[in-house]
Amino acid sequence: MSETFKPQTFDQSAQTKQILCQVRNLTVSYKTRLGPVNAVDRVTFDIYSGEILGLVGESGSGKSTLGKALMRMHPPPTETTGQIIFKGEDIMKYDDDEMRDFRGRKVSMIFQDPMTSLNPVQRVDEHVVEAIQVHEPKTKTANALQRVSSLLERLGIAKRRLSSYPHHLSGGMRQRVMTGLGLVLNANLIIADEATTSLDVIVEAKLVDLLREIRDEFNVSILMISHNIALVAEIADRIAVMYAGQLVEIGSVYEVFDKPLHPYTKGLLKSIPNIRLDEGEELYKMPGEPPNLTRPPQACRFHPRCPERTSVSDKYEPPLIEASPGHWVKCWLYQDHPEKTNPTIKLDEE
Amino acid sequence: MKRELTPETEVETGTTQVEQWQLDLDRVGFVRRMLLARKWYGGDWWFVVISAILLLGIIILGVFPQFFAPHDPRAEVGPSLLAPGQPPAGYYLILPDESTASELREVARSENDIGYIVGSPASQALREAIDVINEDAAETGERYQPRPRRYNTVEEGLAAVAAGEIDAFIASEGELTDQVETDPQLRNAGIIREAGAQGFFLGTNQLGQDVFSRIIWGTRIALIVGLSSAIVAFVIGVPLGLISGFVSGRFDRGLTLLMDSMYSFPGLILAIAIAAVLGAGIGNIIIAIAVLYIPTYFRIVRGQTLSVKEELYVEAARSLGTRPLTIIWRYIFPNVIPSVVIIFSVNVADAILTGTGLSFLGLGLPPDTPDWGIDLSRGQDYLRRAWWLITFPGLMVTLVTLSFSMLGESLSEILNPRLAEL
Secondary structure, eight states: OTTTOOOTTHHHHHHTOOEEEEEEEEEEEEEETTEEEEEEEEEEEEEETTOEEEEEEOTTSSHHHHHHHTTTOOOTTSEEEEEEEETTEEGGGOOHHHHHHHHHHTEEEEOSOTTTSSOTTSOHHHHHHHHHHHHOTTOOHHHHHHHHHHHHHHTTOOGGGGGOOGGGSOHHHHHHHHHHHHHTTTOSEEEEESTTTTSOHHHHHHHHHHHHHHHHHHOOEEEEEOSOHHHHHHHOSEEEEEETTEEEEEEEHHHHHHSOOSHHHHHHHHTSOOTTOOTTOOOOOOSSOOOOTTSOOSSSTTGGGOTTOOTTTTTSOOOOEEEETTEEEOOGGGSOOTTOOSOOOOOOOO | OGGGOOHHHHHHHOSSOOOHHHHHHHHSOHHHHHHHHHHHHHHOHHHHHHHHHHHHHHHHHHHOHHHHOSSOTTSOOSOTTOOTTOOOOOEEEEEETTOOOOSGGGGOSTTOEEEEETTOTHHHHHHHHHHHHHHHTTTTTOOOOOEEEEESSHHHHHHHHHTTSSSEEEEETTTOOTHHHHOTTEEEEEEEEOOOSSOOTTOBOTTSOBHHHHHHHHHHHHHHHHHHHHHHHHHHHHHHHHHHHHHOSHHHHHHHHHHHHHHTSOHHHHHHHHHHHHOSSHHHHHHHHHHHHHHHHHHHHHHHHHHHTTSHHHHHHHHTTOOHHHIIIIIIHHHHHHHHHHHHHHHHHHHHHHHHHHHHTTOSSOTTSOOHHHHHHHHGGGTTTOTHHHHHHHHHHHHHHHHHHHHHHHHHHHHOHHHHOO
16 A cells, blocks of 8 residues: 555655644644534644645544634634634634735635635635625736636636636636636635545546646645545545544554554554455454444543553543654653553654 | 226226326326316416516506606596596486577576485586586676485486476486476476596496596505515515525514514514504505515525535535635525525515505505505495496505416416425
8 A cells, every 4th residue: 555655745744844833732622512612722733834644534423523623713712722823823813804814815615615615606716706706806806817827727717717607617627717716815724625525536536636736836735625535545644643622643544554653543544445355354443333422432532432441541631742752642652651561562764 | 996097998998088088187196186276376487477477568558657657647537437448438417498598607696406316326417517517606706506416216316306396406418207208297408518528447436536547646655565565575675694604693583573572473463563553655555565575584584694615615615715704605595596586586576465455454555646555445335336446456456466376386386496396
């Protein structure tokens, strides 16, 4: 498998490890009748500029909620707490106007369903012009179109397509338009929330290629939210794994795929369907069910399903530690605890 | 049992030829038949075309009534209660034979008595003739004002003339018998009003106004009331619904409560109450009806807004930093408006009906306005004698209301993509 994921630009981004966005203890808490539900629970990670960060996890693990929370898109009564430091500014302290200006100009988003993510009554060019005019209201329509014409061509949207309505376009085309909307204002970070999920594999591959080219060309960071691990392995530089609202492992795509540390990541990788699976060999099925977030398991949230559970897993919550350089994991297997009886695995740098 | 039969056996064994569509209809279940009927009703383009042509005609009538109405709707242009197409009758003056008078002027002093049949247009003819005489005599300062005497039949009246109880008798050609010729005591002194050559297309009302002209001018009032109140309700209800649905929270709950409580009133009762409080005038009628329909728009728009604002493209617009007002105006409003337009068309019909109802009850419009509701309410007093007074205004109300709702309903059926292919 290892030969499949070799992002060519990994080295380049490793050299220029300039931090774009620091997320610290980000918590998103939905108010429900059964009490607050922390869909994202004290998540901490960094996004470097010019990297593609893959965010994977099961359905309901809080991936999309995290993506939206980065733009503070959860209206009250949902509470978002913690810190998001974007280019040295804490956007949690922004007021509504500053936040509006931040959205689109600094961070933009591509959504899962291309069929519904464009306004059905607006033409493509109106979308693009509006994206510009929202932030620069004085821009004339003709100027705005001129500004974006080369970009749209770069994205493979022909000029004659500009006057089409969204329902005239194919799914892939619509996602390209959405991508274009994100790029017209030179956003630093594009959040692709399951952007390729509803496309067929060929269109998906094209879009993924396009995203990578865009990254190389415009030096934007891309947060790729997906449950398709194979796809993330193909495109991402680093990968973050979420489980039950918490970040359980984050590291470079090589390390996470070659030497997954967290038992959940191991299980996740084992359950990818493989064409080379032998006759009669069964696909790995992780035991148990994803936890109910209204009453998440105590301590380590994965312990009820964990095959490598330690003696303290059900008593204390492990912190997220850097087990090897650049490879963080939230698991007792790799750290000491006074009450722990299992041996701690030491990862030696080779 | 009948469902088992195939069309062929039905046609062969039956003595009479059965139409194919009847067979088709017979073989489908009740529910399916209803569905098919709805398809026939809604999907057929000619339904829309007919109502659209009707509406176009009605709107042209309402905009240019002066080109279509033959008379001034407020002027008394003929004898009262003239049936449609019937020319006005001529009226004769009957005198006793011994009388020396030869014309009306000589027997029209205030000490004279003039008789006519109860309820006959003859009284009007007499009044008009006297008016003419008075006008002529205005310079001399003389005043003609005969005392009226009413009789149930011509015979009674003529007998009274012959007996010398009254000085003259007025009757139309139709009322007169040949008694005048045969009875030596009576003398026909000639015509006091000429018979008209031409009648009125839809007759005249109790005041002698042309019913046809009043109906045509009434179109204008109906359209003004219907359209303006629907527009006022639209202009107020739609933005409120948009904002309420978009903002949600306490503001939304309060406004929804208010609108729902207004909606729960029986429509006409609320309109009567508001019109009674506001007083007379076409503007107040419009406001009263508009208030009635604001909740309709509010509820529809709010519901649609609630669902549209959850759409991904609204989310996407927010993620681009679009302002809430821009989102409402450019993303939600255009996606909500199609369903509102249909409501609008049906509402105009409703508003016309309510407006007519209000003026029927005597609320709002000045009594001499050429309005269908007023005509209906006046005309019902003469229902026995003059059917045309309420038939034609009522027909117009039905026609206009029908074509507006027909257009709205069939448009909604046609535009609704879920009903397109049944």
